[in-house]
Amino acid sequence: MDFTTHVINGLGLGSIYALVALGYSMVYGIVQLINFSHGDIIMVGGYSVYLVMSILGLPVWIAAPVAIIVCTLTGVIIERVAYHRLLVHNAARISLLITAMGVSIFLQNVFMLFFGSDPKAMPPLFTSTILKIGSLELASSTILNIITSVIMMSGLQLLVNKTKIGKAMQAASEDTEAAKLMGINTNSVIAITFAVGSALAAVGALLYSNTYPQVRPDMGNLLGLKAFVAAVFGGIGSIPGAMLGGYALGVAESLTKAYISTKLTDAVVFGILIIMLLVKPSGLMGKNKKEKV
Amino acid sequence: MKKMRIVSLLLVAIMLMGIFAGCKTKESDTIKIGGLAPLTGDVANYGKAVNNAVLMAVKDINEKGGILGKQIEYIYEDEKGDPTEAVNAYNKLVEEGIVALVGDVTSKPTKAVALKAKEDNMPMITASGTEESITLVGNNVFRTCFIDPYQGQLMASYASKKLNAKTAAIIYDTGDPYSTGIADAFETAAKSFGMTITNKEGYTTKSTDFNTQLTKIKTSNPEVIMVPVYYSDVALIAVQAKNHGITAKLLGADGWDSVLDKIDKSDVDALANGYFCSQYSDTSTDPNLQNFLKEYKETYEIEPNMFSVLGYDSMQIMAAAIEKAGSTDADKIIDALKSTDYAGLTGTTTFDGNRNPIRQAFITSFEDNKYKFVELYSMS
Numbered sequence: 001m002d003f004t005t006h007v008i009n010g011l012g013l014g015s016i017y018a019l020v021a022l023g024y025s026m027v028y029g030i031v032q033l034i035n036f037s038h039g040d041i042i043m044v045g046g047y048s049v050y051l052v053m054s055i056l057g058l059p060v061w062i063a064a065p066v067a068i069i070v071c072t073l074t075g076v077i078i079e080r081v082a083y084h085r086l087l088v089h090n091a092a093r094i095s096l097l098i099t100a101m102g103v104s105i106f107l108q109n110v111f112m113l114f115f116g117s118d119p120k121a122m123p124p125l126f127t128s129t130i131l132k133i134g135s136l137e138l139a140s141s142t143i144l145n146i147i148t149s150v151i152m153m154s155g156l157q158l159l160v161n162k163t164k165i166g167k168a169m170q171a172a173s174e175d176t177e178a179a180k181l182m183g184i185n186t187n188s189v190i191a192i193t194f195a196v197g198s199a200l201a202a203v204g205a206l207l208y209s210n211t212y213p214q215v216r217p218d219m220g221n222l223l224g225l226k227a228f229v230a231a232v233f234g235g236i237g238s239i240p241g242a243m244l245g246g247y248a249l250g251v252a253e254s255l256t257k258a259y260i261s262t263k264l265t266d267a268v269v270f271g272i273l274i275i276m277l278l279v280k281p282s283g284l285m286g287k288n289k290k291e292k293v
Numbered sequence: 294m295k296k297m298r299i300v301s302l303l304l305v306a307i308m309l310m311g312i313f314a315g316c317k318t319k320e321s322d323t324i325k326i327g328g329l330a331p332l333t334g335d336v337a338n339y340g341k342a343v344n345n346a347v348l349m350a351v352k353d354i355n356e357k358g359g360i361l362g363k364q365i366e367y368i369y370e371d372e373k374g375d376p377t378e379a380v381n382a383y384n385k386l387v388e389e390g391i392v393a394l395v396g397d398v399t400s401k402p403t404k405a406v407a408l409k410a411k412e413d414n415m416p417m418i419t420a421s422g423t424e425e426s427i428t429l430v431g432n433n434v435f436r437t438c439f440i441d442p443y444q445g446q447l448m449a450s451y452a453s454k455k456l457n458a459k460t461a462a463i464i465y466d467t468g469d470p471y472s473t474g475i476a477d478a479f480e481t482a483a484k485s486f487g488m489t490i491t492n493k494e495g496y497t498t499k500s501t502d503f504n505t506q507l508t509k510i511k512t513s514n515p516e517v518i519m520v521p522v523y524y525s526d527v528a529l530i531a532v533q534a535k536n537h538g539i540t541a542k543l544l545g546a547d548g549w550d551s552v553l554d555k556i557d558k559s560d561v562d563a564l565a566n567g568y569f570c571s572q573y574s575d576t577s578t579d580p581n582l583q584n585f586l587k588e589y590k591e592t593y594e595i596e597p598n599m600f601s602v603l604g605y606d607s608m609q610i611m612a613a614a615i616e617k618a619g620s621t622d623a624d625k626i627i628d629a630l631k632s633t634d635y636a637g638l639t640g641t642t643t644f645d646g647n648r649n650p651i652r653q654a655f656i657t658s659f660e661d662n663k664y665k666f667v668e669l670y671s672m673s
Contacts, residue, residue, distance in 0.1 A: 118525070124557070142504070213557060
């Protein structure tokens with residue numbers, strides 16, 4: 001019985017990884033950039049909720065849209081200010097990567113400057129109850145995380161597969177130059193990708209602050225890194241892969257804590273990444289793309 | 294030749310002056326007590342809190358006529374939180390003729406100074422050096438603060454004797470010596486009181502997800518859960534425990550101080566069943582303590598903290614020992630310190646064989662989003 005609870009707890013944690021991993025995966029799919037500042041978008045979302053709910057004392061139905069809007073704007077602004085010129089001029093990937101790290105450090109320090117480095121208490125977004133399913137007793141926040149992440153992923157699948165902009169995204173990710181020749185405005189496609197990724201991260205931030213009611217400037221570090229691992233594990237560039245990777249990582253973490261050792265949790269997570277890269281470098285659901293020479 | 298004679302006469306005169314000057318210091322009408330504290334640098338906050346309070350204690354003692362009929366002259370040095378600086382500063386104080394030392398503040402410099410002070414047989418008391426080995430250096434070294442394991446033992450005793458708990462779980466930070474020290478001491482002590490430790494769950498520093506550990510603890514359903522960690526983690530653990538429907542009483546140590554800053558008002562019921570021990574409580578109704586806190590705030594325009602309260606008591610304990618010794622002879626002061634029975638701001642202090650304090654702890658709980666002083670508790 002405990003085992004089932006541990007798995008469900010893991011899925012709850014994994015849902016947050018999954019939502020963040022989607023952003024990594026989508027951006028990578030289109031511009032081949034590992035956007036290391038993506039984890040910090042969660043932090044931006046967390047502080048938005050903190051400002052609206054704790055400082056201004058407004059309810060969650062205002063905080064949630066505010067967080068999503070702030071994160072979306074932050075994502076787009078980062079793309080426009082930091083990456084756009086590099087992408088247009090076809091800069092080396094390493095320059096993009098370094099820029100992404102710079103953005104991450106910048107964001108963390110700005111928030112540290114304004115809010116201090118100590119954690120801030122968050123109010124619970126939704127009233128927490130204990131759900132009894134048979135003999136299982138689960139925290140409602142865990143179930144909320146899982147349900148929300150599934151809805152988000154389904155929505156994203158619809159967006160990518162059924163809408164015009166989704167098809168443009170797919171085209172751009174297949175071949176940016178060819179997409180351009182076909183009359184697709186790749187610049188706006190890239191911006192929209194960042195926006196959607198950041199909005200998903202905002203939802204992740206909402207779930208995160210509901211489950212772990214504290215925000216701190218460096219909260220995006222480990223979270224972002226694990227989400228990145230989830231994206232690579234699931235196959236970077238693949239949407240269902242990112243979700244699957246997130247869930248797998250969450251469950252692995254939970255089971256390691258429960259049955260192996262709490263000290264080894266992170267070692268297991270990154271161990272999984274190493275094994276995956278050795279065995280199947282393209283990830284669980286990744287396509288094995290040949291490098292064009 | 295004549296010149297030479299004058300020069301030698303002068304030299305003799307100067308030397309004689311030196312001798313008389315020496316006599317004068319020995320018969321001075323003050324008693325010199327040295328102080329060491331980091332007043333600049335990373336840990337300056339702690340140093341200032343202790344030193345400010347020591348200065349207040351000196352003022353209070355002198356206003357009441359001093360000790361042995363003389364005024365206390367408190368000479369202090371800034372050691373910047375550095376062991377080497379601390380030893381140099383200590384040597385300087387010894388040259389100035391101190392008879393006892395109140396200091397140092399943080400563990401590392403305190404240990405370094407203790408090793409030197411042992412050679413000089415200098416009576417010394419630290420307000421806040423918690424590391425266990427400091428007082429083991431020599432029988433001249435005392436401390437006012439609790440050592441970390443003591444809090445673990447104390448809370449185990451409280452759980453067993455006051456809360457009548459038979460089962461306990463522990464959740465602690467495996468990367469922090471403070472947390473592991475208290476957790477281990479709690480485990481050993483709880484077992485010696487006949488309690489069963491159902492779970493001892495660790496986590497890595499900076500963890501935010503405690504669901505797995507709490508699920509395991511919930512299954513074994515202990516009566517109390519010991520959470521010897523710092524306040525930010527306490528807040529996260531308490532809220533997640535509440536979300537899992539865990540109703541066991543949460544116990545903690547002085548790291549819980551300020552936990553209310555890190556938990557939202559609407560989540561504060563997660564702590565309703567929490568008890569933690571600390572060395573003083575600003576919600577205590579003791580008028581002396583309240584006066585001290587008020588005066589400290591007025592004098593220095595900052596909030597006093599645990600370090601200030603311990604600093605004040607340290608100076609008072611040292612002064613009382615010198616008075617009791619009846620002289621400034623080091624051995625007599627040390628003997629007097631050993632038999633200390635001093636009622637101060639932190640309660641009544643006596644020393645055990647390792648010169649660590651034996652004293653009641655302040656047990657604090659929570660009510661209406663505020664700290665609530667429950668009772669004074671001592672192990673014996």
